[in-house]
Amino acid sequence: MKKKVCKKCKLFVEGEVCPNCKGNAFTNNWNGRIHFLKVKESMIARKMNVEHNGEYAIKIR
Numbered sequence: 800m801k802k803k804v805c806k807k808c809k810l811f812v813e814g815e816v817c818p819n820c821k822g823n824a825f826t827n828n829w830n831g832r833i834h835f836l837k838v839k840e841s842m843i844a845r846k847m848n849v850e851h852n853g854e855y856a857i858k859i860r
């Protein structure tokens with residue numbers, strides 16, 4: 800089964816609330832994944848507006 804992703808910030812979330820943005824809207828409709836270990840040093844993370852380390856989906860619908 801595919802993991803769910805926060806619709807707002809694209810973080811993979813296990814519980815009912817996103818620990819990153821506190822959002823509670825999720826989707827299973829995502830494509831690709833990327834793991835950020837050092838968001839502060841990552842150009843891609845900055846482009847995606849990612850502020851916390853973790854695993855994110857690249858695209859969601």
Ligand SMILES: [Zn+2]
Nearest residue numbers: 805808817820
């Ligand atoms: Zn979120």
